[in-house]
Amino acid sequence: DAKTTQPTSMDCAEGRAANLPCNHSTISGNEYVYWYRQIHSQGPQYIIHGLKNNETNEMASLIITEDRKSSTLILPHATLRDTAVYYCIVRVTGGYQKVTFGIGTKLQVIP
Amino acid sequence: GAGVSQSPSNKVTEKGKDVELRCDPISGHTALYWYRQSLGQGLEFLIYFQGNSAPDKSGLPSDRFSAERTGGSVSTLTIQRTQQEDSAVYLCASSPPGANVLTFGAGSRLTVL
Numbered sequence: 001d002a003k004t005t006q007p008t009s010m011d012c013a014e015g016r017a018a019n020l021p022c023n024h025s026t027i028s029g030n031e032y033v034y035w036y037r038q039i040h041s042q043g044p045q046y047i048i049h050g051l052k053n054n055e056t057n058e059m060a061s062l063i064i065t066e067d068r069k070s071s072t073l074i075l076p077h078a079t080l081r082d083t084a085v086y087y088c089i090v091r092v093t094g095g096y097q098k099v100t101f102g103i104g105t106k107l108q109v110i111p
Numbered sequence: 112g113a114g115v116s117q118s119p120s121n122k123v124t125e126k127g128k129d130v131e132l133r134c135d136p137i138s139g140h141t142a143l144y145w146y147r148q149s150l151g152q153g154l155e156f157l158i159y160f161q162g163n164s165a166p167d168k169s170g171l172p173s174d175r176f177s178a179e180r181t182g183g184s185v186s187t188l189t190i191q192r193t194q195q196e197d198s199a200v201y202l203c204a205s206s207p208p209g210a211n212v213l214t215f216g217a218g219s220r221l222t223v224l
Contacts, residue, residue: 036213
């Protein structure tokens with residue numbers, strides 16, 4: 001799996017968009033970008049994933065740069081319940097391999 | 112059940128005792144993962160099962176740790192001769208064949224006194 005780099009922590013005002021960056025400069029052509037989040041005292045939860053096109057679902061949007069070396073997870077209107085650790089990982093879909101998580105970004109949504 | 116079930120949710124044990132943690136994955140999910148999360152830390156990969164293939168045990172921290180997956184379903188993580196540094200939340204996740212979205216359980220919190 002390609003390695004990812006994320007900021008350790010970020011703050012965001014409630015109601016504003018939260019933009020969480022992830023660098024994955026060594027990503028391979030067949031590796032997808034996945035995002036998970038972990039709210040305090042809970043197991044991680046899947047958010048979204050993509051290959052090269054931007055993706056949107058009910059939780060968030062994922063913007064992947066054209067060279068695929070970085071991506072941004074966007075929470076359009078952050079709420080206090082979005083306070084969590086956000087993990088960006090890259091891996092081959094359908095591949096049989098372990099999944100490793102970095103330390104993620106601690107997002108604090110401020111009232 | 113609809114999700115990944117882990118038991119016990121909390122376990123307090125004395126140093127030196129053996130413990131077993133159980134994970135019941137989502138029905139039909141062929142991949143199963145165990146992770147450890149110490150207080151304030153990230154997710155530490157322990158072991159990965161995929162179908163009938165040999166498990167990837169590369170994350171197990173010592174030979175006191177072992178895991179089995181019976182019949183391709185339920186998994187048990189065993190920690191022998193527990194130490195205080197084993198205190199952590201142990202998380203299990205599963206994923207269906209051909210897909211890589213992991214569904215996590217709520218975890219088992221282990222406290223070694």
